Amino acid sequence: MKKTERMIALTEILLSRPNELLPLGFFADRFNSAKSTISEDLVAIRETLHMTGKGSLETVSGSAGGVKFIPSIPKEAAEQFLENLAETLSVKERILPGGFLYMADLLYDPAIVRPLGLIFAGIFRQKRPEVVATVETKGIPLALMTADSLGIPAIIVRHGNKVTEGSSVSINYISGSSKRIQTMSLARRALETGKKVLIIDDFIKAGGTAKGIINLMQEFDAEVVGLGMLMEDAVWNTSRLVNEYLALLQFMGIDSSSGKTIIKAKKL
């Protein structure tokens, strides 16, 4: 294999296996090259990634060592993406009867949730979460893409009790905005005790659901290290049940003259 081909193949392997520690010997065997050659190649890849802002290479030395690709999104690209998303969401046609904002098409589109996952991962990576948790249904793609960018699994809290997941822990919670009592549950075997958990969801209003997940996590002795919400309802003027969260977008209300929704994107 020529040097150029090796560089391309090396880049491809690192990018397609993000957050995975790959020993230098693995590459040396695959490309039939000396480890020193691979090391030089990795320097070039690290510098290029640093220049483009698309991620970094983390090196772990020693016999159990290797190299790991940590994906990221440049700050300006992330902010531009959020601005565009806010703009897309502001069109009049997205306001549903009852004043709800239609977002499901965007929440289920990989081209939208993939960058959002990278943004959440960039914000919360230093908190070293071991699991991403969400509650079904609309937050699942966001949570999954965040978990993928962080290289950790996701868990999905269910409404009610699901017989196909074995014994589970259930809690009742009061939805903060509708004041209805609801149940959420998580299978016992879904989460080992004592894990660091990052909670991701699509929308926060009064915070009842978020508070419910936090309470459920306590039943597993988990440590909640962060809460990331795609959007917060900034019109909600009563106190929230949860205050320490980060929202990428803010719903500011409806402009009475244009009829358009006003949505603000966060500066990162």
Add this chain to the structure above:
Amino acid sequence: MKKTERMIALTEILLSRPNELLPLGFFADRFNSAKSTISEDLVAIRETLHMTGKGSLETVSGSAGGVKFIPSIPKEAAEQFLENLAETLSVKERILPGGFLYMADLLYDPAIVRPLGLIFAGIFRQKRPEVVATVETKGIPLALMTADSLGIPAIIVRHGNKVTEGSSVSINYISGSSKRIQTMSLARRALETGKKVLIIDDFIKAGGTAKGIINLMQEFDAEVVGLGMLMEDAVWNTSRLVNEYLALLQFMGIDSSSGKTIIKAKKL
């Protein structure tokens, strides 16, 4: 930028924007290079990807043309992955009271569903689906990763009716194994009429749910171009409501001497 750095950056851009048509002019501007230089670089990338089986570069010529990275997984790697997954699923501890098989931890792990999405995409790409559909909840990560690998959006059919998604179409269906009448619905605005739809789900037994989604798709004049299931219950010996589907794994029952589940992986 040196040639090596340019090759790395080019590879990174193509891989991080799969299924997106990128004009040669975009690269020429970004790297301050002639289009002919970019073309030569792309030849080297195409050959390397071809050699490693990790995908292909599709070129569209003309003024609206460009290049598109189509991700794939080599056949041997895919089969090996399914074998390992079948092995992981066969352990005794995964059998739940009621005879259910616990799979949720794997279904929500990006490291598992990412390759599964690539496998489904490889199988169904030639059918040219425009949307991936699934029903909540456990099939969502699979459907999302399949959609991501195909470069198309996903839609999620909900149980019951959800007020936050606007007017919707609902159908009643009979779960084939439990014989209970259930409701599933999809928001009117979630799917334009006349689309080609690929249905993805985690498990098929009698096929009632799959049949329900197919019926719901008919209400949107959609053409169902394929059904991909992670696992079929091969013990189910009554006729199924749906027969034309592809399952990656087969649940063959429980071995009475070892107590282990017998799961067979499909040869691709």
